[in-house]
Amino acid sequence: MSNERIDGYQLFCLIVLFLFGTTIFLDIGSGAKQDAWIVTLISPLAGLILFTIYFQLHKKFPTLPLTEYVRKIWGNFLGSIISYFYIIYFIYIASRVLRDIEEILINSAYFKTSITVIGICMMFTLIYTVNFGFEVFARVASICFFLIGLTILIINIMFIITELIHIENIRPILAEGWKPIVKELPLNITVPYGELITFSMILPYLNKQTKIFKTGMMAVLFAGLYFTLNILLLICVLGTDVLARSSFPALKAASFIDIAGFIQRLDSFVIILVVFLGFIKVSMFFFCAVIGMNTLFKIKSSALTTYSIGGIIFLSSIMIAPSYQKHLDEGLEIVPYMLHIPLQIVVPLLLLLTVLIKGKIKNVMN
Amino acid sequence: MSGRNQNHLIPLSENVEENIKRLEIELGNSDDLSIRRLKVSTKNVAILHIEGIVDEHSINENVISPIIQLHKETPSFKTENDIADKMVQIISVPSIQFILDWSELLDSILAGNTVILIEDYSKALILGTKKIQSRSITEPTTQTVIKGPKDSFTENISTNISLVRSRIQNAKLRLKTTKVGSVTKTDVGFMYIEGIADHNIVMEVMSRINKIKIDSILEANYIEEAIRDNRKTLFPLMQSSERPDIVAANLLEGKIAIIIQGTPFVLILPVLLIQFFQSPEDYYENNVFSSFLRLIRIGSFLLNMYASAIYLALITHHQGLIPTTLMVTLMAQRERVPFPVIIELLLMELAFEVLREAGVRMPRAIGPAVSIVGALILGQAAVEAGFVSAAIVIIVATSAINSFTLPNTNIVNTARGLRFLLIFSSAFIGFYGILLLTLCILVHLCSLRSFGVPYVAPFAPFRMGAQKDSLIRFPITSLNMTHSNIQKDTKTK
Numbered sequence: 032m033s034n035e036r037i038d039g040y041q042l043f044c045l046i047v048l049f050l051f052g053t054t055i056f057l058d059i060g061s062g063a064k065q066d067a068w069i070v071t072l073i074s075p076l077a078g079l080i081l082f083t084i085y086f087q088l089h090k091k092f093p094t095l096p097l098t099e100y101v102r103k104i105w106g107n108f109l110g111s112i113i114s115y116f117y118i119i120y121f122i123y124i125a126s127r128v129l130r131d132i133e134e135i136l137i138n139s140a141y142f143k144t145s146i147t148v149i150g151i152c153m154m155f156t157l158i159y160t161v162n163f164g165f166e167v168f169a170r171v172a173s174i175c176f177f178l179i180g181l182t183i184l185i186i187n188i189m190f191i192i193t194e195l196i197h198i199e200n201i202r203p204i205l206a207e208g209w210k211p212i213v214k215e216l217p218l219n220i221t222v223p224y225g226e227l228i229t230f231s232m233i234l235p236y237l238n239k240q241t242k243i244f245k246t247g248m249m250a251v252l253f254a255g256l257y258f259t260l261n262i263l264l265l266i267c268v269l270g271t272d273v274l275a276r277s278s279f280p281a282l283k284a285a286s287f288i289d290i291a292g293f294i295q296r297l298d299s300f301v302i303i304l305v306v307f308l309g310f311i312k313v314s315m316f317f318f319c320a321v322i323g324m325n326t327l328f329k330i331k332s333s334a335l336t337t338y339s340i341g342g343i344i345f346l347s348s349i350m351i352a353p354s355y356q357k358h359l360d361e362g363l364e365i366v367p368y369m370l371h372i373p374l375q376i377v378v379p380l381l382l383l384l385t386v387l388i389k390g391k392i393k394n395v396m397n
Numbered sequence: 398m399s400g401r402n403q404n405h406l407i408p409l410s411e412n413v414e415e416n417i418k419r420l421e422i423e424l425g426n427s428d429d430l431s432i433r434r435l436k437v438s439t440k441n442v443a444i445l446h447i448e449g450i451v452d453e454h455s456i457n458e459n460v461i462s463p464i465i466q467l468h469k470e471t472p473s474f475k476t477e478n479d480i481a482d483k484m485v486q487i488i489s490v491p492s493i494q495f496i497l498d499w500s501e502l503l504d505s506i507l508a509g510n511t512v513i514l515i516e517d518y519s520k521a522l523i524l525g526t527k528k529i530q531s532r533s534i535t536e537p538t539t540q541t542v543i544k545g546p547k548d549s550f551t552e553n554i555s556t557n558i559s560l561v562r563s564r565i566q567n568a569k570l571r572l573k574t575t576k577v578g579s580v581t582k583t584d585v586g587f588m589y590i591e592g593i594a595d596h597n598i599v600m601e602v603m604s605r606i607n608k609i610k611i612d613s614i615l616e617a618n619y620i621e622e623a624i625r626d627n628r629k630t631l632f633p634l635m636q637s638s639e640r641p642d643i644v645a646a647n648l649l650e651g652k653i654a655i656i657i658q659g660t661p662f663v664l665i666l667p668v669l670l671i672q673f674f675q676s677p678e679d680y681y682e683n684n685v686f687s688s689f690l691r692l693i694r695i696g697s698f699l700l701n702m703y704a705s706a707i708y709l710a711l712i713t714h715h716q717g718l719i720p721t722t723l724m725v726t727l728m729a730q731r732e733r734v735p736f737p738v739i740i741e742l743l744l745m746e747l748a749f750e751v752l753r754e755a756g757v758r759m760p761r762a763i764g765p766a767v768s769i770v771g772a773l774i775l776g777q778a779a780v781e782a783g784f785v786s787a788a789i790v791i792i793v794a795t796s797a798i799n800s801f802t803l804p805n806t807n808i809v810n811t812a813r814g815l816r817f818l819l820i821f822s823s824a825f826i827g828f829y830g831i832l833l834l835t836l837c838i839l840v841h842l843c844s845l846r847s848f849g850v851p852y853v854a855p856f857a858p859f860r861m862g863a864q865k866d867s868l869i870r871f872p873i874t875s876l877n878m879t880h881s882n883i884q885k886d887t888k889t890k
Contacts, residue, residue, distance in 0.1 A: 040859050136829060140715060144826070152826060156833045156840075163844045170843040170857035171836070177856075293720050299828070306832040 039242040041169040044176035045311075046230065046250035047257075050078075050223045051179070052312035053131045055261050056281045056305060060219050063211040064271045065201045068263045070215045075255025077216070078224030082247050084379050085231045089243075091386050097231040098323040101378075104385050111327065113378065118323040120374050121229070122344055125316035127362065129153065129348035132309035134355045139282050140299050146349060154345040156310065161317050161337045165236060168314055175307050182303055187264065189288045189297065196267040221367050224251065225375030232319040278355070317344065407499035409521055413441045413514045416521075420445065423503060435464055437484075438474045441516040450509035452528035455490065460511060460524060463487040477518035484513065484522065492525035504582065529553055534560070537639050539806060542678040549639045550661040554584050557641075557656050557663065561588060564645040569593075577606060583614040586656040588644075593651040598667060598848050602653055617662040620655060626846050631814045633807035634847045636672060637662040643677050667847035669854055671867045674698065676804035679870050688869035695868070697799035702812045704796040705742055706819035706831050708788070712738050714827030733783040739824040741785050745793040746817070748775050753797075 037045075060070030092100040098117055102110030133149045141149060160168055190196060227247075234243060261281075265274055268284040277283040286298040317340065324336045352358035410416050417432060424430055433444040444460060467487055474480050485493055490511075496502055502521050506512050509527030534556065537549035550557045558572060569591040576582045585606065589599055605624040614620060617637050625634045638644060639661045644654045647665045655664040674694045679687040711719055712727065719727065734741060752771045759767055776794075780787045796816065800809045815838065822830035845852035855863035865871040 036858075038858055041857070140827070141829065148826065149829065152830065152833055156836050159837055160840045163840055167840060167844045170851070170853065171839050173857045173859055174839055174843070174853065295720065296718050299715055299718050302828060303832060306829065307836070310836055 036166055037169045037237045039246045041173045042237065042243065042246050043250045043253075044173040045169055045315075046227070046247060047254050048172055048176060048179065048308060048311045049226070049229070049315050050251070050254035051257070051308050052223055052226075053128055053135075053305075053309055054223045055258065055308070056131075056135060056279050056301075058265075058274055058277070058280045059222075059258065059262060060212075060215045061271070061275045061280075062215045064207075064275070065203070065266055066205055066207075066212055067215070067266065067271075067274075068201070068259050069205075069212050070219050071255065071258040071262050073212070074216060074219040074224060075251050075258075077220040078227065078251045078255065079248060081220070081224055081376065081379075082227050082230075082251055083244075084383055085228060086234075086244050086247065088379060088383055088386070089231055089234045092235075094235050096233075096235050096322055096326060097228070099326050101382065104382050104389075114323060114327050117374065118320050118327065120370060121232075121316045121320040121323065122340060123347070123351075123370070124226070125313050125320065125344045126348040126351055127358075127366070128309060128312050128316065129344060130351060130358055132305060132313070133348065134358070135279055135282070135305050135309075136302065138279065138355075139305075140302055150345050150348055153306075153310070153313070154341050157314055157317055157344075158337055158341040160310075160314055161321060161341070162334060165233065165318055168318065172311055175311060179304060179307055182300070186285055186288075186297065186300065189290065189294070190264055190268060190284070193288050193290060195284075195287050196264070197270070198267060200267050200270045201263065217372070218363065218367055221371035221375055223254070225371050227251070228375050228379065229315050229319045231379075232322050233315075236322075278359075313344070317341065320344075406497065408497060409499055409502065409514075409519060411517050411519055413443050413516045416514050417443055417445070419499075420503070420506070433461060435461070435468065437464060437468050437480050437515070438472055440474075440477060440480060440518075442480075443514045444511060445506060445514070446511040446526065447506060447509070450529055451511060451526045455528075456511055456524075456526055459489040460513075460526070463489070477515050480515055481518060481520070481522065484515075488522075488524065490524045490526055494523040494525075495520045496523055497521075507582070531556060540638060540640050540643070540677075540804060542676065542681070545678055545681045546640070546642045548641060550641060550656075550663055552659050552661055554586055554656055554658040557661075558586055558588070560641040561644055561648070561654065561656075564641060565590070565648060570648070573603070575606065577609050577620070578612060578614040579610070580612040581614055584658040585614065585620065588648060588654045588656065590648050590651070593649065594653055595651060598850075599653060601848060602655075602666065606655070614657060614659075616660045617655070617657050617664050620657060621664055626848065627844075630841070630845060631811045632670070632842065632845060632852070633673070633811065634666070634668065634845065634852070636665040636668045636805060637807065638665060638805075639663070640677060646677065646680070667850040668852075669847070669850065670842065670852050671855075673803065673805045673808035678804075680873065684870050684872050691869060694802050694804070697802040698808070698812055701796045701799040701809075702816050702819060703831070704792055704799070705746060705816060706823035707828075708792045709738055709742055709820060710823045710827040710831060713824065727786075727788055730786040730788055734786050735783070736785075738789075739820070741789050742793070742820060745785055745789050746820070749793055749797050750813070 058067075060067035060074075063070050088097075088100065092103065095103065098114035101113045101117070104110065105113065129150060132153065133146045136149050137144065137146060160171070230247070237243065265280050265284055268287060269277070269280055273283065274280050281304075282298040282301050285301045286296060288297045289295050317337075320340050321333055321336050324330065324340060325333050330336055352361060410419070421427075421430065427447075429448040431446055431448050435442045435444065442464065444456070444464075446456060464484065464487070467483060471483070474483070481495075494505075496505070497520055502512055502523070505523045509529060511524040511526045513522040513524065515522075531551050531553035534548045534551055536547045540549075548560060550560060554574075562570065567590065571589055571591050573587045575585055575587070577585045587603065587606065602624070606620070609620070609623045611619065611623060621635050621637070622628075627634065636643075636647075644663050644665060648654055652665050652667065655666070657664070674691060676690075676694075679691060682690075712731075716724060731738075736744070752767070752775070755767055755771075756764075776790050779785050780790055800812060803809050819831055819834055822834045824830075842853050843851075843857055851858060854860065855867055866876050870876075
């Protein structure tokens with residue numbers, strides 16, 4: 032793992048695709064109705080701050096992943112407990128994302144297929160990938176970046192040429208003031224930007240340490256701008272009511288496309304995006320869990336870790352929620368406050384403060 | 398046999414007859430061993446060679462007659478050394494060596510050299526009179542072009558080297574030869590251009606070739622399988638070509654060519670995936686048009702791999718995606734077919750594979766018969782009889798035709814293998830299966846390296862400069878034809 036070769040371009044692709052993840056299929060910020068695009072325009076700024084925190088921590092310990100420097104900063108006992116929490120967190124989020132993919136697939140194209148089959152197929156692909164290591168994965172991501180970009184471009188062009196875009200849907204702007212926007216912000220910051228915490232597990236293993244910060248910033252801004260464009264398109268195509276009611280607005284919008292009665296049902300085309308983006312997102316969490324596990328318990332062979340963590344992710348993706356609605360509710364009401372905010376924001380911030388204060392104390396002592 | 402390979406030296410006898418006896422025993426009294434006994438002053442001299450692999454005319458003119466002349470002109474010599482020295486002066490063949498070792502003598506006589514033994518002299522003279530029969534240079538049969546050079550390699554290594562040398566007349570073109578195969582002792586040549594080829598890769602290839610431990614090398618694939626990076630892959634990690642212009646172009650890009658005696662196919666390494674879609678003709682035609690053709694080839698390759706699987710997924714899992722009118726037509730065709738689509742598809746695919754194999758194997762004279770049987774009976778009649786639907790025949794035929802657009806046959810076989818995998822995964826779970834298998838193929842491709850060079854370069858890792866000659870080709874003046882893909886990112890395992 033120590034000699035991975037990932038250049039700035041691959042890191043950019045990875046961060047962008049990771050942020051896209053399952054987020055571009057969901058109705059982010061739809062609580063703010065037609066002003067949802069303002070939410071997605073503001074939240075990357077918070078994403079930049081979060082990425083800065085993670086990067087500052089990484090700069091203090093350039094060779095260690097998050098789960099290791101926690102132990103350096105807060106001592107072996109407390110640190111180990113926290114790192115163990117992080118590993119479980121990564122596994123849990125991986126299985127949540129996997130569940131999202133499974134549900135999207137079952138709702139859009141595989142009505143009669145069992146969720147287990149969908150999950151197991153994906154898990155085999157994931158395990159196959161993780162076994163090859165992060166370098167190979169980063170290269171796959173940079174190729175997927177083209178494929179995904181092309182697919183997104185085609186779909187968006189179709190929206191435009193089929194005259195589905197109704198600009199009047201985004202008016203009136205700020206009808207209810209800033210309140211609904213502020214209410215939506217925390218959710219939109221934790222997912223996807225807070226999930227960049229995964230990169231603090233990956234960064235130490237990259238060989239070019241120089242351009243990370245600039246690349247990361249650009250990637251976050253790029254993703255933020257695309258989210259804004261995406262939600263604007265969705266609002267224009269669907270209108271706020273349909274947007275809030277449909278579980279997968281992107282699929283719904285794509286299904287409106289009809290060119291000459293021949294090119295129809297493009298929602299199945301969107302499945303390409305779901306599978307590719309979902310694959311990259313779950314893989315990232317999967318890698319983090321494997322790296323964390325291997326470093327925390329000092330395991331040499333990672334094949335065993337990969338298989339067991341893969342199995343756990345797959346099983347829990349099916350068991351975490353009895354139904355999709357319950358899964359969504361947990362994701363909106365419990366996970367952000369119980370897991371995301373403490374682990375993505377509070378702990379890293381406290382870690383950084385501890386490091387800075389320790390540094391100050393050392394300076395004063397000297 | 399293997400005893401001779403060890404390094405201890407077996408000296409030659411000073412008695413000529415003893416040596417001849419020994420050679421006859423070693424060669425099992427082989428009838429093609431030719432022995433000519435002569436006398437120079439008072440000493441016995443024997444000239445030995447194996448018939449058929451030497452230039453007999455040259456031996457008569459340039460070796461035997463000068464020695465007879467010598468005997469007539471100079472009746473006495475002081476020592477055997479003088480005889481040997483004099484012989485070197487009068488024999489006119491390109492190379493003369495002195496050897497002491499018995500096993501070296503045996504190897505060189507088997508390689509087509511002529512041996513001169515002199516009585517009371519502990520060394521043998523080895524004369525380079527090798528002449529191996531080979532066919533003349535003809536047009537390439539597997540990699541044809543409309544415009545461009547029409548010569549191709551032959552089975553003779555020295556002809557092949559000369560074809561490359563004549564294209565690159567540069568002092569930096571290096572050639573190293575070695576013998577591989579403990580039984581066949583095949584000549585393997587190894588060409589690269591000093592200063593352009595990556596030194597590490599050159600050393601790595603050399604050490605891998607020297608480590609080969611197999612009995613025989615009869616074709617380029619013997620070497621390829623012995624030295625490739627990853628044994629568990631369907632993708633070709635080396636390119637083999639019978640066109641000297643391809644080899645020359647690749648040498649100029651910093652690649653290494655391995656030329657093997659006995660086969661017209663020359664190995665080129667390291668290789669990138671994109672190279673299998675590039676034809677030499679791309680550089681002999683207008684760049685806009687050849688870029689278009691390159692894209693067509695890549696499209697054909699993908700269609701060849703995916704057409705059947707996508708059709709299967711559409712018919713069995715995603716009928717909703719097919720426009721209604723087309724769906725009605727397709728379903729009407731399938732009405733009479735008794736098999737499920739997957740069986741129908743596999744039947745036709747296998748039938749085509751059989752046809753293809755038969756096409757290679759059958760004698761030329763009965764070719765038309767097979768095409769009639771293949772096209773009419775398997776195609777039309779099978780549809781009319783209701784065994785398969787017409788759509789399946791169209792799909793299988795399309796993917797088959799597409800496979801013939803590729804300039805390199807190595808990659809076609811890969812597509813054939815992957816096509817079946819894709820069909821199975823598509824039958825299992827439709828587009829989702831195709832997508833997941835595609836991801837696995839991508840992961841596999843990204844994990845491959847050909848002699849340390851990432852296989853999917855210049856896409857991953859992405860190199861902007863190299864894009865000028867990957868999917869599309871820029872005008873030749875704007876390509877600075879160097880080795881940008883090769884020298885960066887090498888990690889030799």
